[in-house]
Amino acid sequence: MLLTKKIQQYICFSESSLIDVLKKINENKARVIFVVSEHGKLLGSISDGDIRRWLTETKELDLNVLAKAVMNSNVQKLYVGVDETVVDKLFHAGIDCVPLVDEGEHLIQLAFQKKSGFFVKNREISESSPSFIIAEIGNNHQGDINLAKELVDHAVAADVDCVKFQMRNMKNLYKDSGKNDISADLGAQYTLDLLSKFQLSNDELIEVFDYAKFKGVLPLCTPWDIESLKTLENYGMAAYKVASADFTNFELLEAITNTGKPFFCSTGMSSEAEIKETVAFLRGLGANFVLLHCNSTYPTPFKDVNLKYITRLKEITGALVGYSGHERGICVPIASIALGATVIEKHLTIDTSLEGTDHKVSLLPSELKEMVKQIRQVEEGLGSDEKPREITQGELLNRENLAKSLVAVRDVNLGEIITRDMVEIKSPGQGLQPNRLNDLIGKKADRNIPRGGFFYMSDIIGRIKKRDYQFNRPFGVPVRYHDFRQILEGTNLDFVEFHLSYNDMKVDLKDHFSGVENIGFAVHSPELFANDHILDLCSDDPEYLAKSKVLLQEVVDITRNLNQFFPDTKDPVIVVNAGGWNPNGFIDEKLKAGKYQLISDALNSLDLEGVTIAIQTMPPFPWHFGGQSYHNLFVCADEIVEFCKKNPKIKICLDISHSMMSCNYYGWDLIKFVEKVAQYNVHLHIVDAKGIDGEGIEIGKGDVNFPALMTLLDKENKEVQFIPEVWQGHKNGGEGFWAALEFLESINSK
Structure with missing residues (x-):
């Protein structure tokens, strides 16, 4: 269970x-x-x-x-x-x-x-949860309570799940009450000598346990005897670790099981027959446990690690498995994640040269931190073996740039039969993939295709032709200067949204517009400007922040100039991705208020006369040129509402795709999200999304409940303009936009 x-x-x-x-x-x-x-x-x-x-x-x-x-x-x-x-x-x-x-x-x-699985406090341990990482401090504190607490601090800094110690009653555990017998073997003498010097008292250990809890990390302990187990039970220990030396100690195993607490068992020094015997014993008791593959050699030579045994250990026992390592370095525990390890245990020290065998196999604080980081990266990278392979959003971006397409060798006229000599394979991958060549040959062209033009799937299955559409709100599509008239022709758009590139910032508008255009307009500010500058109005770098403000002011000035050609639009909307991204991870929640204030200050410092800034709602993992990053601001509806209350002149562009991905990631309800921000929306990007980073996919193919969404928008944002911002929707004369408008019109008519 x-x-x-x-x-x-x-x-x-x-x-x-x-x-x-x-x-x-x-x-x-x-x-x-x-x-x-x-x-x-x-x-x-x-x-x-x-x-x-x-x-x-x-x-x-x-x-x-x-x-x-x-x-x-x-x-x-x-x-x-x-x-x-x-x-x-x-x-x-x-x-x-x-x-x-x-x-x-x-x-x-x-x-x-x-x-299978269980909880240790609030931490789930199962095959579907992140691995449970234990920093084994053991006796590496050298009997010094202050060093023990310092090691806890290092473990917390590394972001482990647990710090583990050991408790022994020397009198009950060892023969002759733990006295060091000079006739004993050298190994036994050495072990007893270390233990006699470097033990913490039970009271000191409990003080360290409390310190760990205060620092926000779970303390666990290995009881080496039943008397120590009683002490730990009286304390209220949440779970236990069984050392390899006690894996066949049924009396201790039964006593731990009877506490009702889950525990972790290292299997070092045991044969496979003994492992099976112990597992059968624990199953009979109804114990919750994880088996840790382990080699109890200090340090373990890499040739003896036998990491693949993790797979066999799971097969022969049916139990959850993990890895407890005594080899040097961090590569083996990281690799164990790919084999299904649900728990990782590694020793921690501040100095590998200190007296004692454990120090030689222990990680330094910086190494432990790096191990945890890489384990989490591997876990994220493992994905699933239960679903078919899909092209990721990042691959789709690169496929556009790096793959190949079917391209017209010469002008192909409407009505011509497409033959092999009309088609060649060229980069980039913005058209029909080469594997559809045979499907294309023999089709009749239902459009004029210029020399060098891409063929599309519509040349095989037929085109969606644009027409007049009926909506109860202003609607438009994204355009660029160069395709504005082509997109506009033959349809009844109320407005267009100019998506500016950084090269468009240099364009002379008179090269594209000479008189009054009888249509509305909005502007989407570039996200990426020249020299790889991604707009960020809350950058901690004063120089970067200053440049972002200068660039956004240029966009405002361009918008005001455009307004001369599109006078029907009063205070045109400028859609802005205001910033708050980070390539390395999400920022501390405590820093957000300061970041929002920086954006507020930046916008207040600009001349925004005659325009309406609409900050776009953002997804948790946006794609920028240069890769995927983490977004921190304008992701949460409550934060958006608070910002808009403090900055009444700034409005919101509700991007449904972005907000759907945020809801998927954080477990929010999209309809509730939209209800919260509705009063601040002046512009809508209506588009679908899948998962947490599947952006701008074909409408109706993702996670958005469009009937419920459109019903809500008709109630809360009846007059707010929208565009279907379908990724690569501009291809083939805007075919993706027309398909999206047909879908939304069908929803709108119900």
């Missing part, structure tokens, strides 16, 4: 559509979704069977029906903290997943029958 608080992928709101429910059921592979209120109260469940029941009973098939209309409100539930035997009874009754609620009926945890 697995108890987990990671419930986001298993829940939906009562106002979610059945389409969204089906998507989640398909993705979470649990065959069930739990329906909650906006405050997280459990209202019901929807299983495959509930959906089949609804399909057979409904008179009108509408997949946009709300979850609350389909759910089973008599869902079986238990309260958090209930004895596991009570949960097991429901499992035996045929239920695979049991919701656990608090006294207020809020859904807190889920119990899964067919998954």
